[in-house]
Amino acid sequence: MRPRSIERSAQHVEEAAGLLKGSFGAWVRHECKIEPRTVLGYRKVARHLSGHRKFLVKQKLTPSAAVILASAKPEGREAALHSLRSGRRINADEMKIVVSSGETRKSATSGLPAFRKAANSHASDVAGRLGRLVAEINSALETHSPALLDLAKGARPLSLQLVAMTWIGDPSSEDGIRVLSRALEDFAKARKSGQLEESAHGLVERFANFGNVEEPKATAPAPEAAPDTRTANQRRRALTSISTPFKHGLTSFEVCAGGGGQACGLSKAGFQHVGMLEMDPDACETLRANFGADHVIEANLVGYDPGDVGPIDLFAGGVPCQSFSKASSKRNGEDDDRDCFPEALRLIERMKPRAVMLENVEGLFGPDYDMYRHRILGRLGKLGYACEWRKVRCAWFGIPQTRVRTILVGFLEADAMSRFRWPEAVAHYKDEPYPVIGAIDWWLRSGGYVPSDEVTDAFDCVAPTILGGSTKKESMDFGQRKTAEKWRAMTLITTRWGELPPAPGHDGPILPANGLIAALQGFPADWKFRGDRHPVYRQIGNAFPPVVALHLGCAVATALTGIHHDPGRAISLQGTRFRLEPVRSTNADGTPREPRPPASALLPQTRDLRIRKLAATSSILLRENEGEFPHESVYPPHEGDDREEAELEHYVWYWGSLDKERVAQAAADGAGSGVPPAAKI
Known part of the structure; x- marks a missing residue:
């Protein structure tokens, strides 16, 4: 039926409902052979969703889901439409959850009983987890098990939740909670064997004596904390490339971590890594250099046994993509030995994380792999996860490449899936991508x-996708012939590889280096790569751009916590690392600060600068600026009538071994072109 026919039919139904008040339902059932309830749903759809008809048809929204959407309250309807605009496909069951999560309460106090119930349930859950943790710690102490360190690492999120709790009732119980939370925090921070055992014994003892804890009476007032005398610049320097403004305490476990692109973005989104699995030794050294050695696991994903890593909020990773990559000569998909999706699903079933985020190449969205993607969704669905596939264009987030990644996101909790929104394009990057030169x-x-200007104009474009390749790839290159031509058009040499940026005065095509490729992938400028030139290139080329991982990580954190996490806050925090304040004239205590020596005093002094001195003191330059020559008596006797040539001879005599022919040629060129000879020199 055409749109105009649909609109006319809706108008006729509304007219009939107005004319047949009280008997409209019987008329519809007798004349139209349709249940009145069904017609009522269609009337709501025509009344509330007619302005979104084209969009909803494009999204392939089912009639049942459309009726639920039209029947929802305005705030719930708006939340569902916003979710649909982000690209989500929502069925009827999910639509009920989405619209209910977007509806607000009638009054500020009507939700108080539900809040009390949820708070009590949360407190009971925290108490149960703490009891199980203490029992495991006690068992580890009795058997001298090495699992004590793993228990301490997994206790960090529980410690943050216990600190945030407020106990209403007996003040002594509040004191007991405070003492218990300090004991749990000490155990979570301990890493050395002696500290682990001591803090573990203290936690077990505090938990056993909970309710009978008395705070020691202070015999003297506690000394005031020393003021922070650090300057704003010093505080900014304490920030790192993985610092985050978010304190939600969510944990993540990442497989196939590579050079740390995804791990960097997730850390900026506030996730705390309890494990980063990678088999490449050079990539593991890169991870240790940037994250520390505590959570880097150098092992193969195939057959890996995670043991008891504690509760995991997010399972993330980028499994090998050669099975689906367009750049691979052998693409066997699920029949390829390099396909590690089954291993990732095995770990998900073992760890039971609250959320899953896996990334792969765009080729996985090809029609040849449709059934394979659906089988993965089916396998995760049996495990209780609601999941979605989506293609994400990295250029929309400021990465100057045509890079497109396939992302799988899933949640174990239905409410979290209903809150999830795919990140939208940043600023104007959807229509005007960020250029390579930027x-x-x-x-x-x-x-x-x-x-x-020629180089800047050549780089004012979007680059092709950077390809890292597998360990079997013996060289670094820019892809096949047509792709390499695009790189050459950007004044890059595609047959050789360098290590440093261009030198001052460089002319001609630019020799690429790993630093340039890392900048194109969005890595921080101070990211520490480890390994030889080729392994480092492979780490960079195969990485998931950190800024894209940041936006996805914030979206996942928002869905898990129900609190909006704006990735712009993390980007602004990183920007403060390079925004220094002017040096103050006084110290923190008000005393005058000694002036700094000028920057020139800190640089090495160069004495042998004859050409520069000649250019700065030449009478030719003085004639241009002052309009007269120095007095003739300052020069020794000379021969000839050409005053400019004679002056150059005098300065050659004065400065010693200066190349006379070069200066004379510069004077001749300057006289012919109207440019001062000193400027030519």
């Missing part, structure tokens, strides 16, 4: 090179 300009200038 990402690599700092790297080009880091060696003193100043890019010309």
